[in-house]
Amino acid sequence: MEKKIIKRNKTKLFFAFLGSVLFVAAGFYILDKPMKLIPGLENIVGSAAIVFFGALSVFAFLFLMNNKPAVIVDETGITDYSTNIGVGHIKWEDITEFTIRKVFNHRFIIVHVKNPEVYINKASGTKKWLRKRNNAMYGSPISIPENNIKHNIDELYNLFLLEWEIRNGDKIA
Structure with a gap:
């Protein structure tokens, strides 16, 4: 059998990376400009967005840079x-x-x-x-x-x- 190599979908990975970076930016915005609707909630939401989507952006970036086949x-x-x-x-x-x-x-x-x-x-x-x-x-x-x-x-x-x-x-x- 001839070896079949299936590549990663780097387009979707790029959009996952871009989206996660935008959510990190939104998290910083929420922390910087709280709406004061529910005291303290902005800190939780902003911090959670930065941590979760920050980690996701790192993984997406690493996958983008990885040239191994899928x-x-x-x-x-x-x-x-x-x-x-x-x-x-x-x-x-x-x-x-x-x-x-x-x-x-x-x-x-x-x-x-x-x-x-x-x-x-x-x-x-x-x-x-x-x-x-x-x-x-x-x-x-x-x-x-x-x-x-x-x-x-x-x-x-x-x-x-x-x-x-x-x-x-x-x-x-």
């Missing part, structure tokens, strides 16, 4: 760098099925694996907690969001199925 599909498996909690390499023999989920108009491919704990435990701290959360919600710690890839998600799903079927015959769930 996903690599080759004869050994799938390599996932599509998100900050991407698990890296997933062997074909570890995969049990693929599903597409939709949450609030955002679609993503769930890669179900035999031993999710192995992929959860490859991380620590917040990444580990997020992988556990994904596993509890979707039955797998591995998800590839449509917004992060520069490829049609249905085509990528079909590519995954085709390559997995070639290696696993009639084991498709």
Whole structure:
């Protein structure tokens, strides 16, 4: 099989970065020019916007500067760098099925694996907690969001199925 490289969607990443920077600026504005509607609320809202969207802008910027592909599909498996909690390499023999989920108009491919704990435990701290959360919600710690890839998600799903079927015959769930 020829290696397939799926790139990041840098346009959407740029707009995520830009939007988060604007929310940080709004947070500073709220702190600088409080409306005095509810005493103290401006401090909480402004500070929360700066912290949350500040962190989001850093992650979006780092992803923008990162030239790694989002996903690599080759004869050994799938390599996932599509998100900050991407698990890296997933062997074909570890995969049990693929599903597409939709949450609030955002679609993503769930890669179900035999031993999710192995992929959860490859991380620590917040990444580990997020992988556990994904596993509890979707039955797998591995998800590839449509917004992060520069490829049609249905085509990528079909590519995954085709390559997995070639290696696993009639084991498709």
